[in-house]
Amino acid sequence: MNDTSRPKAATLKDLAREAGVSLTSASYAINGTGSVGPKTRAHILDVAKRIGFRLNLNARAMKAGRSGMLALIIPDLGNPFFAALVQAVFREARGAGYQIYMMNTEGSEALEAEALATAAGLRVDGVVWFSIRDKDTSAGVLANIPTVVLDRAIPGYDTVTIDYVAAGRMAGQYLWDHGHRRIGIIAGPLDITAMRDRCAGVESIFAGRGEIVFNLENAFSTDLEPGVKAALAARRATAIFAAADLIAIGAMRHVQDQGMVVPRELSIIGFDDIDLAGLTQPPLTTIELPIEEIARNAVSTLVARIGGKDRDTVKTVLGTTVIRRASVTDLRA
Template sequence: MAKTAGVSLASASYALNGTGSLGEATRDHILQVADKLGYRQNLSARAMRTGKTGALGLVLPDLTNPFFPTLAQSVIQTARQRSYSVFVTDTEGSEELEIASIRLLVEHGVDGIVWFPVGDRNTAGTLLSGVPTVVIDRTIPGFESIQADYAGGGRLAAEHLVQAGHTSIGIISGPTDVLSMRQRCDAAASYIQQHGKLAYRVVNAFSTDLEPKVKEAIRSRAATAVFVGADLIALGVMQYAQSIKLKVPAQLSVIGFDDVPWAQMTSPALTTIDMPLGEMAAEAVAALLRRTDEQADLRRKIVFDTALVQRGSVQRPAKR
């Protein structure tokens, strides 16, 4: 292949592996020749030669939640730009499947793992010893982590509801065993209590199916607005409110957290707090490759800002 392209073996290797010092025009020429010849890398041979497979692992807790396919796509696109492929695994919210998934990725020799754990617990134990790993969203001691400003996002949500004129506000939290969920809901509760009344605070699974206590809180009409700790739950809240003839936002304003793609497709469209998933994914891959390339032993925490996304599910409360 190098002979056909009219370059040295070293230059061909640099182009195919995305390494070395090579001009863009030369790299493009080599890759075009390789494509015409139908050249395919032998990953096993590459791994034996370089000690790397060119593959990363991505461990996610629930691909039925629209938040995670969006994150997966961002990670895959970023990795592809760096000439890496990505093996994606869904642990279905199970710590047992999480352990099995991580073990499988390690056994297949991935160069590193981007891990969105089920909870804030190191279920992997020593499985990840020596395997570059970056954690997204969760807080697990000993791992570099990529997070958003969850507390700041919770305050933004509460502030938006208060500025819209709401004085009696409820909170519907996701599972409270997750620190990032507690941070966003605690910050929202603190702001609400400083500027009005916290009508209720209840907990729901990461699901559109609502728990009886959540339904009871909504039916009580004790709040004119509600902050929901995750968009997936917020979609369930809006659906249930409308099923009991409680108009959103005329009778109940709803604000979520995450800005999943479905948030724009509801009627009304969901006002929410945006987490910059593309930037977080890009940084997760970059941080992982820094660890694989430099063998760095970093324990950093990188925090991204959140932002309010105003749509149609929040308005001023009706006069009673």
């Protein structure tokens, strides 16, 4: 009978023997630590590739008393922004030697609390948490687990966020510099500090010198509330600040269905720079959220905390920029 069993994976001892080096040198080369010359390290890594040696991250983590796993908690995988963020966090975590257990809370606080309890039960080394709101739903289960909160104002945790007031001002100034003096604002859910801040930034640009024709709230969705549709139909604003790209895309689609030409009759600027923003007709001008930078800072902050650095909570505030496309016209021309 033929032996159809799976070939045994190459071990560190196999690697040392094949490379003609000590077990210690093989370990140093693979882990990027210790004292080993660059040529010897390159030779060992070449041999590792040839014999199919792969570092067992789980075994290494268990030896260090860790799981080698991080939890990623997000509120809405159906939103393209979060899908892109998940990919970025996965890449950063892999680069740091961690696997990711991802949970989607679907905008439910009950599911969020359950997800956090599950993460604690899995004994993950750390948690990257994009909370639904500025609310701690953990019920204390994260007390001894390094945690980084993204984009939300929840005291007691390391945080990575954006200067949303400055970002909103950037959007407002862009519209002002293009000759717009009467604008409408379509906010996302206003129970989130980041949302209130970005809208406040826009408002500050027009305060006392322009007119905010309407300031309304909408879900993070392309589906618009009746009040928003009515405000758009009135055609009093020359430009719209939509505080999320999904809302901007919904607004663009709606006014185009009503026969309006974007940007000639109505300019629209969004916020997030999701992939779909470049695919609308016309392509959407928007404020970029630096997803790769958010993920990089979140994982590096978490790894430092897991490494035992005793420090006060860290708040990392990132900047952003305008992505100029074709959905805003210049009224000065």
